[in-house]
Amino acid sequence: MRVLGMMSGTSLDAIDVALVEFARDHDDPSLLRGRLLHLGEEPFPEDTRDALWAVLPPAPADVATWNRLHAAVGDAFAEAAAAVLAAHGGADLVATHGQTLHHGVRVDGTVHATLQIGDASRIAAATAVPVLHDLRTADVAAGGQGAPLAPLLDQLLLGGQAHPTAVLNIGGISNLTLVGAGDVLAGDLGPGNALLDAAVHAATGRAADLDARLARTGTVDRTALATLLADPFYARPLPRSTGREHYDGQYLRRMLGEDSLAALALPDLLATLVELTAVTIARGVAPLGARRVVASGGGIRNPLLRERLAARLAPVPLVDADELGIPADGKEALLIALLGYLGAHGLPGTLATRDGTAHTGASRPVVLGALTPPHALRHLPVPRSDSTAAANAPVDSTPVGRLLLERAEERA
Template sequence: MELFIGIMSGTSLDGIDAVLVATNGKQVELKASTSRPFATRLRQQLLSLAGGSAITARQWGELDTELGQAYADIVLQLLEESGTPAAQVRAIGCHGQTVWHHPQGPLPFSLQLGDANRIAAQTGIVAINDFRRKDMALGGQGAPLVPAFHQQVLGNSGQMRIVVNIGGIANITVLAPGQPVLGYDVGPGNMLMDSWCKRHCGQPYDKDAALGLQGQVDTALLARLLAEPWLALPAPKSTGRELFDEAWLTARLPATLPASIRVADVQATLAEFTASAIANEVNKWPAGELLVCGGGGHNPLLMQRLAALLPRWHVDTTNSAGVDMDAMEAMAFAWLAHQTWHGLPGNLPAVTGASRPAILGAIHLPG
């Protein structure tokens, strides 16, 4: 078993997670984890950029550098908190911060910021990033990449399992015994709920579903949300803020909310939208176990609605299967760093649509 570090900052832009794992590629053991929020100014700049705002080349370069430093800082924090010498860590896998994901069209691409040269130089550890573009060069979506990791840590139960990661976007991994692993994005996760809560409550997210639990689902609004054509597209597919942003939601709301619809009702409807988009896909499979990871697993309303919409399924978090739901994605990129470092493929063509398995990522040496 070798030590690897994984760094993840997702679509929700709620902060940076870092984990230290021991792995041989087959077994993965979480040794330590830490997290830190984004600086307010940096988060606002990233949200603006992901929302399509134009920036100069200088601003782009400065953001890349600032993020690289933030990632290096959290690695140093993790090493200190865990008492781990940098020399004992084989490599760091850093997803980077996605600012635009465009898997369709004649020139598909996916852009993540965060200078891995700076991570390597500041930590003295090999840093590996840019995991998505090799898959896209081979005709894939470049996402989701986590299903390959789900297969390693949750795919040997002998029963029907679906893992749903509910971050900013929700994606599922189908682990059916005796069948190839499938996985794809299914729609918004926390993103729209977070945006609505921020706009009307000044909070970055709806902690403990305090707002959503006060509301009632507006069926007309829910129908408009579920009518989004992207939801009906076949897999492989992936998405992000490029589609499901605040403007997308605003276009489906009345210009002025009628008195019959309260702010809490919209929040409840957005939770129902996320749960329904997930359940519509899960219900296509024979009943089994649905395991939730990501921030959505802490939303009691979302968990209640998933259980209600999937009565034939046992709904729980990945904690029940021995994998920390909050550390899952960062652990996946530590595992992907292991794959890259050892010259092993990290993608699943059946998931991403790539023409073949491939070694993913770019390696940055500290020397």
């Protein structure tokens, strides 16, 4: 079954895409093979990205604006999907995360609502392929955080290791999964690139501090760092989640105060925020007993953050996911493709713990996603290696215990 996974994170830098061909192993039905046909990025239309930035908290936005953005993001994803499928072959299913506009976390840390936009009907119309979408709300309805969802992929890829491994993703928000130590433990750790990018954008209009050129010229303000580390969020136990509703455009003013923030030169502020990300990640990893940290996401491409994180984690080694055959830059899109495959086959997209709850804190693992159009996958496609639907049925209904990735040579 070919699935195109599509993901746009809090950084709004691009639409990550992964075209994956999934097939069950004939000798071991619990083994799922994933052949990576294409990994890449498709651009966000600049006007759509700017409109999204304009409505992120604490900016006010009315329902008409959100309605227009739902359509615009759907068009952006539709264009991206059509381009990938035209260049790299068709798919049986498109799975889309959409763009998170709001993730509602109560004062006690529970999640009451989460909203991802991007009209799936527009994607289906542009590709003539069924679309699985709305991947977080079923978990929230079952009492879960709705995030992070990466632990399922982390467990299937690295859960068989003989020693505890912390799997780290640094996007706009940093999150972690601990595998190889009994029940999977996971949650958001704090800001990844979110505060850094927002500070650069507010001061210069640029999207990011490329290669940490400004941050490298700054000095960490220890008083400001201590104040930021006093945020009560960091005391919440895992599983926990957060988003731009917490780390919004006024976060630094609320935490530091207007005068103290104004007194910080931009390079010093950025150096301080790099250290904040490194410290909060290292403090999240420290009590877990991990023997290594496997990292992915845009944040590991920040050389200063990588240096400070490695120093804070020592002696625990920091390893690039790429070194283990896991696409560090395309991992989240791969996750969405996997969730699409599982959802289409009626298999849960969250992990069960020993007491029957889910890794997200939900009362149980649940199947994730809604389908557009609703009748599209009434009959699941038969894997190309199988000759009959009868042979396919018992294999595809078996729970997945392991994912084995392989890369295909891409078309020129």
